[in-house]
Amino acid sequence: MTAVSANGKVHEKHENGGFVNGHANGDGIASIETPQPIYYKVPQNLETFELTLRKHFEEKTNQKFADYRAFHRFTCDNYGIFWEELLKISDVKLHQDYHQVIDHNMKINERPKWFNGATLNYTENVIERGTATDVAVLNASIDESVVDYTYDQLRKDVYRTATSLRNYGIGPGDTVCGFVPNTYDTLVAVFATAAVGAAWCSASVDFGPAGVLDRFRQVHPKVLFTVNHVTYKKKLIDQTDKINEIVKELTTLQIVVVSDTFTSVKFDGTKYNNSDKFVSLEQFKTPIDDVVLPFVYTPVPFSDPLFVMFSSGTTGIPKAMVHTVGGTLLKHIEEHLVQGDSKKHDRMFFYTTCGWMMYNWMISFLYSKGSVVLFDECPLAPDTHIIMKIAAKTQCTMIGMGAKLYDEYLRLEIPFNAIYDLSRIHTVYSTGSPLKKECFAYINTYIAPGALIASISGGTDIIGCFVGGIKSLSITPGECQCLFLGMDIKSFNYMDEEITNSDEQGELVCVTPFPSMPSHFLNDMDGKKYRDAYFARLEPFWAHGDFVRVNHSTGGVEMLGRSDATLNRGGVRIGTAEIYSVVEKIPQIADCIVAGRLVEEGMDEEVLLFVKMVPGQELTHTIQAAIVSKLRNDMSPRHVPNKIYAVDDIPYTSSGKKVEVAVKQIDPWFSLHFLQLKLLEMDSLKAAVDYSKRLEMSQSMYSSRSSAKQTSSSTRNSHKKNNSTKEKEPTQITASNCKNKIEEYKRAFNFFDANNDGRITIDELEKAMQKCGQRPTKLELRLIMYHGDNDQNGVITFDEFAHLMNGTSSMNQYTYDQLREQFDMFDKDKDGFIEKMEMLSIVRELSLQASFPRQVVEQLFNEADIDGDGKISFEEFVLAVN
Template sequence: MERTVMMTPTDADVPEVLWTPSPDQAGRTAIAEFARWAREHRGVELPSDTDYAALHAWSVRDLEDFWSAVAEFLGVIFRDPPTAVLGSRDMPGTQWFPGATLNYAEHSLTPGPGREDGDLAVRFAREDGLERTVTHAELRDMVGRARAGLVAAGVGKGDRVVALAPNCPETLVMFLAAASLGAIWSSCSPDFGARAVHDRFAQIEPVTLLAVDGYCYGGKRFDIIENVAALREQLPMLRQTVLVPYLDPEATLEGTTPWAEFTAEPGPLAFEPVPFDHPLWVLYSSGTTGLPKGIVHSHGGIVLEHLKAMRLHNDLGPGETFFWFTTTGWMMWNFLIGGLLVGSTVLLFDGNPAFPDLRTLWALADKYGVTVFGVSASFVQSCLKAGLRPRDSCDLSRVRAIGSTGSPLSVEGFRWVADACGEHIQICSMSGGTDVCAAFVCSAPTVPVWLGELSVAALGADVHSFDEQGRDLDDEVGELLITQAMPSMPVMFWNDPDGTRLREAYYETYPGLWRHGDWVRATPRGSFVIYGRSDSTLNRGGVRMGTADFYAVVEAVDEVADSLVIDTTDLGARDEGALLCFLVLAPRASLEEVEPRLRKALRSELSPRHVPDRFVAVDAIPRTLNGKKCEVPVKKILAGVAPDKAISMGALQNPHALVPFLEMVPAG
């Protein structure tokens, strides 16, 4: 077996603690209340209300008791009671709560704490200054009207309703209306190219499309009416297109129904009871090779996972405001709107997070009193490199947690949050994905934050680090595996009737176990360190290292705006291949100036083996529509794989960025 090296931290010492809850703080959290409830009502033996390790051990030792306790404690509304918690434990094919019926939308819209008529459901802010607020009474009325519009169009259980629309109230309303009927939802951000949208929506044959006339980003306005018209022509099953005049109040498109007309008639707010595993929405894989996979999640699985995440892990509840920067094309939109499940206000922002500058989102947190503030790790890195100190210009006293996802948060990123935002803030780095629309590893309000580490495995997530032989690793880097089912694992892939593609995606390497494709180390503290994708691991002389460590060093240099590292050894070469580092340099920076510093830093902070053979300056790094670096597709291209076999251009936000890599491949 290859030798594994751990790069961060470099020894077995416990890293610095950046945040820890006081005993009083920890005791007042919802997760501590849940522990007390579990002890009293389920007889669970826990040393204390705030002993997370013991609580987690129970959650994976007795899946049935834990998830039934979550459902009862957090108030899942079953229309028909389940006959069991687990009908089958097989992965794939797990049967959760057989016999039960419920509806996601009922959990978001039923009056209760934080959801009374006058309570604020939604705050909306657009980059050009447009703002709106929506109370729960108004939200229920709007959903009832949209539901009536869908019913009038003949939409019912199992039909697909899709949106080419931004992170705005109308998108949320249409989703909840569709879910209330048992229809299946899917959305794309309006900045997606026409091909990318078609590749996603055409697979699921929608009957209704919600679309906008355009969007604004970075101070510019983009008209997408032509894209909408073309998309309608390419979706033969489409019966109705509803147009929201998002930029121009007078915008029209022949053959579409204006939003005002679609929602003109009030309608009853009713909820179709559907089986626990009935499809709620379809999310998509990045689609870097071939069509994006349609990942189907269930009503019941998402209700359970998101209630658990919002209430227990994020400690959200009535009177609090939840924000995550996202578009409707990223799973974090689906996660964000889960704040309604626990009676919190959700803050929707549409626009460029760096326009007019990087203070924009921090100013929103100040203005709206955000409680849990979520962004991407790359946004944190941008703020760090810009020398921003939000605490100096914004009141962040009400922000008690800052979430980070999308890629591993660097050690410097952890330090920056603590220093530039506030020592009182819990740093909630989390990792999971579109595949489960939830986190495997995350934070808990009763657990400290260690520098560079994700604090815990999520409750109910049986997370392990395995070697190639399937052995559990202790404090060593290995494959991230989930050894027992979670409710929000996909119920299926769309157009995968026998489950072949689903099994190939997650269960082929370790049969019966979920292989996520991340490189992870489980520490003795119960925390985790993510090192990047395991299929893009750097392998030099038998020493393996995740790309996240490499990027942390390279992108800490001010003159480096972005980077991509490729180890051609992983392409199956008999001899060790080249290690290549592609750099996007800041204005006025030169490769001749930067390269010696990078070589020295990589040699001292990682190892001599991880100093690249070549540094190459490029204009941009190829990224997927969701902002992920295209490491594996670029590897394939450099290995001579035909570009159309290596990557689908429609999956890229910047296809032109591939040109330098294509030019490096010898002709013929």
């Protein structure tokens, strides 16, 4: 039996009347039968666009395809014919016809152009197909209010905005940017930009100015669309300061258009710097009576820019990828009409921000003549039900979100379909990271029983998907159903050979061209960035960077994580998703992230596991033993991590992917040294400095363990235990003490120095810490800058950074007396030595157990105890701090 409490949480009920989660039977809880997941089954007499297309090709080629997999193989072997026929059968409107589909003599790494000679307009194709009186857009808000816009209203607003853009001289070759939320006004701006043949790029309003400028500076925009305020968690947030900072740096801007439609605060241009550039959206739009009708769209070549998309920026300045008008449109048609079987009556609600490619994917859904639901608020706070409330109110037939959000719903155990009418939902999309088997069961039990779960995977790089769902196949929980048509996907092993064994894991590779490849990267004149991103690994094939297992029995694909974050234990590659699937089932663990690091002795890797504990839980020896046991028994001994650390939070990208690569590139001692500062509860700068000194002393011992290990035997012998010895001159620690760390410091410094100018600013510091999942306060950032900026000129140079990491910053000039004072603090019984229990006692007194669990303290102690006598002398202490 199951019980549903008043707050909508599911409680499993046993025969003895108790509940799994410990809740006793109580008032307001009604028992119901425990539901079981109802997975999607292929209906009899199924009629879909894909089956129609399959029949079309059977008649055209006079052959019979046994199943979807046979049809997929045909579309890959005949990719030119497939994409050409799709363009025709889906009624893409061309202003000028093509004279060549593609040069089949060119390989995928040569980036052949598609439909040469053809011209078209993206917006015209997407918004002119729907019936004028049908609803095109539903704009939802946190208060559950919904505003509908018909296709007629949408077109008129696009015409008005596009006319104004033309009046400012905007057209092909120009770029328009949006620092915007996911609202109707944004949608109009995107379509208006494409209507006049210009390119669009956007950043989500939760980005800071530095992140926005890293992206927008690359495209030299002439127009910026933005908003005066946003709401988040029901709080009204003024964007003025952010906008002023952004506009100040974008010197090519002619005009800034500010929307105030969805807030209670109206536009006031006087509060902006350079106020002459600012105008409200309503002032900007040309009156409909002044728009020349019928509106004339600007046709552009098939391979002209439509969207400029950006990489996540985890390894430097985000790469700017240019996606084409025709390639984007045709790929999205295939995914919405063919794979998704979207129809006129369908209503899509995909939760996304404007900084994620799923936004661009979602708006193309209007090609199906259906409608889209827009929502930009927090999906979990203050209302964990808000997404499903909106889905029910707008009568959605298709919903989607990042897999991480389904994880949260699973954790909360909310039986949404028992609370809201979600009966119209026939397709549930998930992306951003692998969808767990448990989430498949939860979705088909408590959200949409019997619905098709389309776990899709692709990326910003292709502005679409390689794998996903299809209605003509049944699903296997934990797998993406199928390879998408026209996408010639293979899996290659570590020997760079195609895998035909369903049990072997490998790298996802595409071997033939497809229309939605980026035409180029910006600021990449010789194409090196492009080649390095996709072809350097397995040239001439496209290596996408995903680690997968292709199930040759079902045709499905199991996503195992990023291949550049894949673990390598003794030559065997391990997908990080396998570790997550085990560890995240342990009740005391809320989340985790894993990274591999090459050991100095060879090419093997040590595996580092970082866990976020459930509130009130600590990473005890018992829990660590449970982690090790579960991984060893459920997976293999190779899956067992070398070290386990408790951390405050787990870093994610805006699309819900764990930032494994950034974690992998930062040594754990390095990230802990900086990021644990976030855990400090500081009432004043003085308290912060005092605390930091104590924390830093312990951190220094940890981060310097390699230096201590490498001390030569002759040096060891020269440091005899003589506790009465004093230096005549103060001994200060210098950068020369950490020569063996210089290369590591350089890599770490470059991670922080985003613009590669040889200096770390406070903005760069904040951004780098945010990439690692931290949200430092201004006080914490100022403390770190003060700590490392020796000459107090507002930036940290590499020399200062090296001193900082080596323990010689302006706050860490340890003289003999300071070192003796610190040693005496540990030496509680004053016998001239630090023993292990004394070190553990100090860690407890300073409340540093979270940063330094017992196994870490013991490791520090053992590495500082150079002669292995079970205690640390003053000389050994000095070497450890050095």
